Amino acid sequence: MASPLRVLVHGGGIGGLTLATALARRGHTVEVAEIRDRLDALGVGIIQPSNALHVMREIGVLDDCLKAGYEWEILTIADPAGNTLARIPQPRMGDVPSNNGIPRPALAAVLGAAATAAGATLRFSATVTELHDDGEGVDVTLSDGSAGRWDLVVGFDGIGSPLRTRLYGERYAPRYTGFANWRVTVPRQARVDGVVMSTAGQDGKALLTPITDELMYLGAVFAEKEDFRPDPERAHEQLAERLTAFSGPVAEALATVNGPADVVHSRISQVTVEEPWHVGRVVLAGDAAHACTPHIAQGAAMAVEDAVVLAESLDAEPSVPAALAAWEARRRPRAMWVQAMSHAVLKQETGGETTPEEDELLKIGIPGAAHVLAKPY
Known part of the structure; x- marks a missing residue:
């Protein structure tokens, strides 16, 4: 589009800040509405596979991510x-590294600084309370009392997306998979020079992921009842019982974990918005549209890919509606493939019954999936 747009990004997470940076660098007016009171990040660390690092280079923060994290090239199966049992070299997309482990707070700081430097405005303690799309623009009121008119509203507001509920009601509420993820930051062991993944069938899965020279996180996936919540006084003991x-x-x-405070527990759920991801000039992206299980470490990567491809589509198409249609046509097949592969791996690792379609995906496997996704998005 020839004219700069006014874009409201609902959600200041990984995908939202990536989009804000990509759009602001192109000269668009961008505001990010974030419900939290500051840029922070729940959880411990995150894997940035090569396709995600390729996006980081596109928005100018690759070096900052690598400096804040731990670059690695080999997946160890134990x-x-x-x-x-095996040490498997990981593929690169172009000339960026294979993987980077990074603390989530460090990544939030890098992306927030980039968005601000590009010219985006970050508005905290704010969420959409009123929204009206008249076809030519979207009038929005936020919870802090501010209001404005936007050419495009993008919901990068996570798996529990309020914008998704506003657009589709409860039709696409998150579906619990029956499994939960436990994570805790611990000192990095010298032998952990990349992800070390171990599975024990129905007894669960454990991963060690380096995120700085000094730190790694212990992650574990187990079957959990939907209503289970860790005891805040003994979460570390409950994790030990499962391991x-x-x-x-x-x-x-695990022996270095001295208390419950740093143990993070999250249920693993999925979201698949089967209808178009946009209604008029309001669009959902990332986990709001297609949340997947973490089994091939691609959830955040899909979000940042969504962001840069949306920016490219707005460059290439003559109107916002045309750009949204082109963006979704390009993104849906890849995001749905990641979701299907991730869920198939979950079922395989936990002894679940797989479908013939999942059996075909599992022939590719986790290492093969990395090669598939190191191709252009």
Whole structure:
């Protein structure tokens, strides 16, 4: 489009800040409405695979991400005792690294600084309370009392997206998979020079992921009842109870956890918006439209891909509606493939019954999936 747009991004997470940076660098007027009172990040660390790092280079923050994190190239498969079964080189997209582990707060700081430097405005403690799309623009009132008119509103507001509920009601509420993710930051062991993944069938899965030279996180996936919540006084003990099938480096990492405060527990749910991801000039992206399980480490990568492809589509198309249609046509197949592959891997690792379609995906496997996704988005 020849004229700069006014764009409201609802949500200041990884995808929202990436979009804000990409659009503001192109000369658009961008405001990010974030419900939290500051840029922070829940959780511990995150993997940036090569396709996500390619996006970071596009928005000018690759070096900052690598400086704040831990670059790695080899995926290690180990048995529950920590004995190495395979070391698998990971693919690169172009000339960026294969992977980077990074603390979530550090990534939030990098992306927030980039968005601000590009000219985007970050508005905290704010969420949409009123929204009216008349076809030519969107009038929005935020919870802090501010109001404005926008050419486009983008919902990067997560798996529990309020904008998704506003557009579609409860039709696409998150679906719990029956599994939950436990994570805790611990000192990095010298032998953990990339992700070390161990599975024990129905006894669960454990991963060690380096996120700085000094730190890594211990992640574990187990079946949990939908209403389960960790005891805030003994979450570390509950995690230890679930990891009894693991010894070696996993047990050593667990031994460094002295209390419950740093243990993060999150239910693993999925969202698949089967209708178009946009209604008029309001569009959903990232987890709001297609949240997946974390089993191939691509959830955040899909969000940042969504962001830069949306910016490119707005460049290429003559109108906002045309850009949204072109963007979704390009993004939906890839995001749905990631969701299907992630869920198939979850079922395989936990002994679940798979469909013939999932069996075909599982022939590709996690290493093969990395090669598929290191191709252009």
